[in-house]
Amino acid sequence: MGLFDGKVAVVTGAGRGIGREEALLLGAEGASVVVNDLGGAPTGEGEDQRPARQVVDEITAGGGTAVANHDDVSTWDGAAALVAQAVNDLGGLDVVINNAGILRDRMSFNMDEADWDAVIAVHVKGHFAVSRFAAAHWRALAKETGQPVRAAIVNTASESGLYGNAAQVNYAAAKAGIAAMTLVMARELERIGVRVNAIAPVARTRLTEDVAGDHMKAAEGELDRFHPANVAAVAGWLASDLAAGISGQVVKVQGGQVQLLEGWRPLTEATSDKPWTVDSVEAVRDQLLAKADGSVPPFFFGPPPADRPAYPAPAGNG
Numbered sequence: 286m287g288l289f290d291g292k293v294a295v296v297t298g299a300g301r302g303i304g305r306e307e308a309l310l311l312g313a314e315g316a317s318v319v320v321n322d323l324g325g326a327p328t329g330e331g332e333d334q335r336p337a338r339q340v341v342d343e344i345t346a347g348g349g350t351a352v353a354n355h356d357d358v359s360t361w362d363g364a365a366a367l368v369a370q371a372v373n374d375l376g377g378l379d380v381v382i383n384n385a386g387i388l389r390d391r392m393s394f395n396m397d398e399a400d401w402d403a404v405i406a407v408h409v410k411g412h413f414a415v416s417r418f419a420a421a422h423w424r425a426l427a428k429e430t431g432q433p434v435r436a437a438i439v440n441t442a443s444e445s446g447l448y449g450n451a452a453q454v455n456y457a458a459a460k461a462g463i464a465a466m467t468l469v470m471a472r473e474l475e476r477i478g479v480r481v482n483a484i485a486p487v488a489r490t491r492l493t494e495d496v497a498g499d500h501m502k503a504a505e506g507e508l509d510r511f512h513p514a515n516v517a518a519v520a521g522w523l524a525s526d527l528a529a530g531i532s533g534q535v536v537k538v539q540g541g542q543v544q545l546l547e548g549w550r551p552l553t554e555a556t557s558d559k560p561w562t563v564d565s566v567e568a569v570r571d572q573l574l575a576k577a578d579g580s581v582p583p584f585f586f587g588p589p590p591a592d593r594p595a596y597p598a599p600a601g602n603g
């Protein structure tokens with residue numbers, strides 16, 4: 286008995302890295318999987334059908350069911366075709382894992398239009414377009430049967446988008462957008478029985494190995510904390526009925542650690558019964574900044590730099 290017996294799943298960007306492990310897990314747990322991957326470079330250029338095919342071969346060699354899909358999820362037509370392939374060729378759709386992603390890191394002042402557009406397209410539009418066609422399918426099904434469906438979307442955010450990371454303004458904006466999209470679609474789809482959550486993963490893949498170097502490699506006998514299979518386990522859990530009732534959440538995962546992340550919440554408050562003026566805002570600054578600790582959660586690893594400013598900053602000539 287597998288956790289996903291009789292279910293159909295779409296995993297985007299499943300030819301490599303985290304998506305590959307997610308597709309393998311779902312396939313091993315009995316899902317029929319559409320393994321989507323365009324097969325381009327880490328920066329998004331080019332196409333290659335082999336990575337998706339290899340994952341399909343691995344799933345089928347293990348006795349599972351999988352088909353390859355090479356559509357570009359950042360196109361409306363590609364996303365529609367991907368969802369249609371699941372429904373028409375595999376007989377339905379129960380799980381969508383939006384994972385496809387690229388990086389084009391540049392400092393904001395050096396970023397050009399193409400690098401901005403490509404990253405926003407693959408992540409934001411790529412997550413949305415697939416979710417939109419899946420949601421339309423589920424809504425039609427719920428209307429037809431008069432019953433809520435039991436389906437799940439797992440999106441892929443990033444600590445970069447939640448905490449900020451220099452040189453990733455396009456990627457961070459996209460990942461923050463994906464976190465917001467998760468909240469909106471969780472609210473919209475709850476009544477038809479669709480749960481929508483996101484993960485914020487950290488794993489050793491071609492996107493991180495250049496930046497992280499040996500940091501992400503495990504010594505012999507040590508827990509391989511950055512193996513992407515660690516991430517797939519949490520995505521698989523969120524996608525499964527074990528996570529029934531859990532929706533609108535963002536879960537950070539790297540091997541050995543999972544965290545439920547809390548989003549924007551009021552931290553402090555100051556009130557006034559008169560219209561705010563610049564001076565009256567300045568007058569409540571200590572109240573407003575009373576709980577701000579000035580530290581940003583570390584991105585990836587390592588302590589924050591010692592020279593990071595502390596808040597509340599002293600009032601005065603700054």
Ligand SMILES: NC(=O)c1ccc[n+]([C@@H]2O[C@H](COP(=O)([O-])OP(=O)(O)OC[C@H]3O[C@@H](n4cnc5c(N)ncnc54)[C@H](O)[C@@H]3O)[C@@H](O)[C@H]2O)c1
Nearest residue numbers: 298301302303323324325357358384385386443487488490
């Ligand atoms: N690796 C990490 O530590 C980490 C951290 C935070 C977030 N993420 C996110 O996890 C996801 C997976 O990243 P990864 O590290 O496994 O990278 P990866 O490069 O190994 O895998 C991403 C896959 O997406 C595919 N892809 C890219 N654009 C596509 C498109 N338009 N249509 C279809 N497929 C496309 C690529 O061909 C590639 O196989 C991404 O969304 C990434 O931003 C990764």
